[in-house]
Amino acid sequence: MLFTKGDVPSVAAVLRTLTSFCDWSGLLANPDKTYIYFGGVANDVKHQILLLTGFSEGTFAFIYLGVPLHSSRNSFDTYGTLIHKIQTHLHHWTTKFFSFAGRAQLLNSVIFGLTNFWCATVLLPKKIVKIINKLCKDFFWNQEDGHRKLVFKSWSDIYSPWNEGGIDIKELLS
Template identity: 30%
Template sequence: MLVDKLVCRIRTWGTRNLSYTGRTQLVNSILLQVHTYWSSIFLLPKKVLKSSTTVCRNFLWSGQENTSRSPLIAWEKVCRSKKEGGLGIMDCMIWNEAAIAKYVWNIAKKTDNLW
């Protein structure tokens, strides 16, 4: 479901000629925010996380959800902060773990909000 939502968004943008900078902005502001919403609620399966990372990576490099082109830079380097030489794109797997850890922390501290 999550991957389908990402692919649906990419298909609407696929007809436009976007630069790497434009695609980077769309990945950061739209695609990863959809992922952030779902990962803050559920512990997502690894397969879903890998698929969403693959969709974001393919869109960044080619503007399509599927591509046969090899990436220009390793995804780990792209996910670094801008100060470290990356593009500042959030790593989906790390974000999912951090969001769930936040809920565990809130429950351990006995705060009144479970949402």
């Protein structure tokens, strides 16, 4: 993804850089797979840029590296992809027999890594973070359909670091 000011000289400078990169590496942008997205650019300037580049104009919303990108504020439904991915991982793991340390490692490395990747791109609403925390909590305690199992530590102790007697799970939102 490349960003530039929405005028012809700026786009021409980016094209020169891409051409230089192509000469050096042998890699070329595929015009059939490359799109330009505009925001606040006049129609005549858009037309000039599209003619200059030979690329097509893309439309929002689209998915980039698994994260939906929009030109406006994201709705609650936008985050359904993230929730679904997390639920799929957790559902798959519930069929396995993991220790508490194994569950903690999966949550810290996979689920929170996935969530942090999304957070690097979009700001997650508190409601979504609370849903993710609940899913992780239910997975950790092996709860299904709201049926509570025997718990040996409080959830706040679980979030504590190892040296304080916790399992060092990172909390997304306190």
